[in-house]
Amino acid sequence: MIIAKIIGTVVATVKDPGFDGKKLVLAQAHVLKDGQLVPGQTVLVANDDLGAGEGEFVVLTQGSSARMTPSMKSTSTDAVVIALIDRVDANGQLVFKRS
Amino acid sequence: MIIAKIIGTVVATVKDPGFDGKKLVLAQAHVLKDGQLVPGQTVLVANDDLGAGEGEFVVLTQGSSARMTPSMKSTSTDAVVIALIDRVDANGQLVFKRS
Amino acid sequence: MIIAKIIGTVVATVKDPGFDGKKLVLAQAHVLKDGQLVPGQTVLVANDDLGAGEGEFVVLTQGSSARMTPSMKSTSTDAVVIALIDRVDANGQLVFKRS
Amino acid sequence: MIIAKIIGTVVATVKDPGFDGKKLVLAQAHVLKDGQLVPGQTVLVANDDLGAGEGEFVVLTQGSSARMTPSMKSTSTDAVVIALIDRVDANGQLVFKRS
Amino acid sequence: MIIAKIIGTVVATVKDPGFDGKKLVLAQAHVLKDGQLVPGQTVLVANDDLGAGEGEFVVLTQGSSARMTPSMKSTSTDAVVIALIDRVDANGQLVFKRS
Numbered sequence: 001m002i003i004a005k006i007i008g009t010v011v012a013t014v015k016d017p018g019f020d021g022k023k024l025v026l027a028q029a030h031v032l033k034d035g036q037l038v039p040g041q042t043v044l045v046a047n048d049d050l051g052a053g054e055g056e057f058v059v060l061t062q063g064s065s066a067r068m069t070p071s072m073k074s075t076s077t078d079a080v081v082i083a084l085i086d087r088v089d090a091n092g093q094l095v096f097k098r099s
Numbered sequence: 100m101i102i103a104k105i106i107g108t109v110v111a112t113v114k115d116p117g118f119d120g121k122k123l124v125l126a127q128a129h130v131l132k133d134g135q136l137v138p139g140q141t142v143l144v145a146n147d148d149l150g151a152g153e154g155e156f157v158v159l160t161q162g163s164s165a166r167m168t169p170s171m172k173s174t175s176t177d178a179v180v181i182a183l184i185d186r187v188d189a190n191g192q193l194v195f196k197r198s
Numbered sequence: 199m200i201i202a203k204i205i206g207t208v209v210a211t212v213k214d215p216g217f218d219g220k221k222l223v224l225a226q227a228h229v230l231k232d233g234q235l236v237p238g239q240t241v242l243v244a245n246d247d248l249g250a251g252e253g254e255f256v257v258l259t260q261g262s263s264a265r266m267t268p269s270m271k272s273t274s275t276d277a278v279v280i281a282l283i284d285r286v287d288a289n290g291q292l293v294f295k296r297s
Numbered sequence: 298m299i300i301a302k303i304i305g306t307v308v309a310t311v312k313d314p315g316f317d318g319k320k321l322v323l324a325q326a327h328v329l330k331d332g333q334l335v336p337g338q339t340v341l342v343a344n345d346d347l348g349a350g351e352g353e354f355v356v357l358t359q360g361s362s363a364r365m366t367p368s369m370k371s372t373s374t375d376a377v378v379i380a381l382i383d384r385v386d387a388n389g390q391l392v393f394k395r396s
Numbered sequence: 397m398i399i400a401k402i403i404g405t406v407v408a409t410v411k412d413p414g415f416d417g418k419k420l421v422l423a424q425a426h427v428l429k430d431g432q433l434v435p436g437q438t439v440l441v442a443n444d445d446l447g448a449g450e451g452e453f454v455v456l457t458q459g460s461s462a463r464m465t466p467s468m469k470s471t472s473t474d475a476v477v478i479a480l481i482d483r484v485d486a487n488g489q490l491v492f493k494r495s
Contacts, residue, residue, distance in 0.1 A: 298420075298440065298441040298442070298473065298474055298475055299440060299441060300406070300439075300441060328437065328439060329403075329422070329424075329439045347410055347411070347412075348410075356406060356408065356411075356420065356441050358472045358473065358474045359474055360459050360460065360474055361459070361460045362459070362460065362462065362463060362471075362472045362473060362474040363472060363474075364472075365414070365463065365470075365471065365472035366412050366414075366472045367412075367413070377412075377472065379411060379412040379414075379415060379472055380406075380408035380410065380411035380412065380415060380420070381408055381409075381410040381411070382406060382407070382408050383407045383408055383409055384406075384407040385404065385405070385406050385407075385422065386404045386405050386422075387403050387404030387422050388403055388404060388450075389450070392404070
């Protein structure tokens with residue numbers, strides 16, 4: 001999985017019926033640099049059922065695993081938020097803590 | 100999923116029978132830069148059942164998830180348009196709105 | 199899927215039995231640049247059941263979708279030629295036409 | 298699979314129920330350079346059931362294969378530690394040996 | 397699939413039970429440059445049931461397709477050697493021939 005920050009939303013009326021009523025969020029992959037989470041170049045469109053708000057760090061799963069999330073089994077999604085991050089530690093240091 | 104712009108079409112007579120009668124579009128991945136959607140380096144060939152026109156921004160799903168779209172279950176596609184984008188917001192700003 | 203050009207062949211005697219009698223081709227991914235298809239950096243080994251000749255532009259599917267092609271269901275392939283390209287149009291211009 | 302070093306942990310309270318009670322680790326992909334394993338740019342969030350400690354080199358599997366690990370079948374994980382590395386040899390030289 | 401050269405081995409005692417008795421090799425992806433196969437940046441850990449020796453060029457399959465190889469069906473592998481390469485031709489020239 002990857003760490004990403006929710007940075008926005010995508011709205012679409014004409015879509016695959018499996019996505020009806022599902023929220024699509026914009027999630028920017030983040031990388032670890034000098035002990036900080038900094039924005040990476042990848043921005044993905046993901047489904048979110050956990051209520052991630054803009055600015056939140058989340059864990060994203062991709063590929064067929066995204067469809068294992070209970071509410072997504074009937075969709076053709078390939079990216080889903082599977083956790084809202086409370087805390088990240090790396091190399092013995094606190095990298096992120098939800099405030 | 101990724102945001103892509105439909106930029107063209109691919110025509111093939113000799114093909115896997117699962118693709119008979121299916122439209123193949125050229126879709127250029129777009130990335131978010133300085134609050135704008137700009138063309139990325141990746142251009143994919145994708146199936147489209149939603150009638151995306153040239154120049155339209157769409158959401159593309161990839162991999163096995165592409166085969167979950169009802170009309171694509173019998174194909175060996177690995178990229179399908181699953182939504183025609185109406186609007187994208189990022190970092191509190193409007194990035195794209197269908198005109 | 200991606201656009202690739204068939205540039206060669208790979209021969210192997212010792213192999214997974216699922217590949218017995220299957221042709222392995224070298225396929226170079228191509229990207230769109232200034233309205234032309236130009237060679238990209240990726241060269242893949244793919245299965246081909248459509249009779250693609252050297253120099254031909256094809257559409258390649260990858261991953262589990264490659265195994266959906268009828269003749270490949272019993273193989274462990276992850277890349278298959280699913281179409282021989284006749285024509286590609288992008289941004290309102292002809293990019294490639296089979297001669 | 299890839300070689301990665303466990304460099305930290307990710308904690309999340311709100312998550313997909315399939316991840317309840319599962320440890321999430323931060324794993325930095327490593328690459329081989331001049332006969333040494335050096336940190337690559339990719340940092341993944343992975344599940345670990347083998348008890349990998351911080352600083353350990355592990356083998357990570359990704360994608361749907363991650364769900365084949367017995368304890369992960371009901372989860373939507375796409376990255377799992379499948380081995381704790383004892384030793385790596387490359388090009389006739391010892392690259393890493395667990396101390 | 398990709399062309400890779402076997403460059404080493406990975407040994408692990410603590411591992412997913414599906415890997416008991418399975419050989420793990422280090423495989424360096426190779427790319428085609430000026431008519432030669434040259435080392436690429438990616439080094440993968442792969443399963444090998446074909447007896448590939450160090451220095452041999454092989455074809456690697458990745459992702460769920462790796463599990464289609466008969467001996468790997470019960471494992472969580474995502475990369476398997478599916479052929480030992482005898483010969484590669486590209487652009488009308490001999491690129492590699494097993495000696």
